[in-house]
Amino acid sequence: MSTQTVTRFSRPAGRLEHIKPSPIRAIFDKAAAMESAGEKIYHFEIGRPDFDTPQVAKDAAAASLGRGEVHYGPNAGTMDLRTAIAEYLQDRRGTSYDPLSEVIVTIGANEAVFLALMAFCGPGDEVIVPVPAWAHYQSCIRLAGATPVPVMLDAADNFRLDLEAIGAAITERTKMVIICTPNNPTGGVATAEEINQLAAVLEPTDALLMSDEIYADLVYEDARHQSPAAVSSLRERTLVIGGFAKAFAMDGWRLGWLAGPRELITPALRVRQYTTVCAPTFLQPGAAAALREARGDAEAMRREFEVRRQAGLQILHGIPGVTVSQPDGAFYFYLTYSPEIAEPAEQLALRLLEEQHVAVVPGTAFDPDGGTHAIRISYACHIDDLIEGLNRVVHTFTKTTTKEA
């Protein structure tokens, strides 16, 4: 692992004080080293599809490049892509946005999160984040100068949104509440009833709601995604995060969106004007083509994820001391395990890699306190690798104890 050299010039800004290197780093570095030494690694740590981008999207981007569309575009994105996003949201989520003033095309969903936080949250503001959660929220909240307020969700309750705990965490300093459904890392999907309850909890407050819906198209069996923005009493306080990375296998394109009422989008656009300026021009026709013409490809990928999910659940079912949270959406299994059967997550992840060549993410990446005995497994990999790698995980849990380690 690389150690950082400190010089008299390298003192970072104070805002980096609480931003720690990711705990996944050790796993990534080691997996990369093993792979370059020729070892086969089962990649369960990666949160991106193994599929190729739909051809129609590639063709449209190539055609745009061919037409010489290589210059700066509008700050909020091309009107055509904004229109495609608004139509998509209307069709799939039942939410209505004016493409002219209520949608920004962002550099991945990541930038949408960043713009929203930079536009609305600063020193003295609190942002409530139910955990376990995607680690970027906490870091971006800190970069914005605000304070993350984690609300611990209960493993025994499948990490369902705890509306009472969220309500109890709200103070006069609460500027925003962030929810992510379907969830990374747990795969949990909030029900329509829970979203209605959230509306009731937020009703007496001025808190904004950030709804990260990047996995909205990836739900399985009877689960249904409910966008809070489709609930009329929530719409005016909700900023919706979305993107192309997960459902359309376009993570490397780095495109996403921020949608919300004009009053919330206008300040976010001001941040955009002084940061990334605009998304790459010639990629945007490709993204619009994906939304309009590749819904069938996306559905085929979703069905393949569903097959893997089923195969994975069968293998993981009934391991003594291990609980798999209900994975109704996204493409992750979140396993919590008893300290009796294995060492803490960061050590276990290293051992899984060294002994079984399986790369997973320790739960501490999503919840530093509650995730000490949890791991996240992504099933966005080939089914043969999934089956072999999961059998290796099961072997590790069933053949060893902390004492042996």
Ligand SMILES: Cc1ncc(COP(=O)(O)O)c(C=O)c1O
């Ligand atoms: C919950 C969540 N939100 C947002 C993102 C960022 O997506 P993008 O690649 O579009 O920036 C990710 C990526 O892993 C994610 O898991």
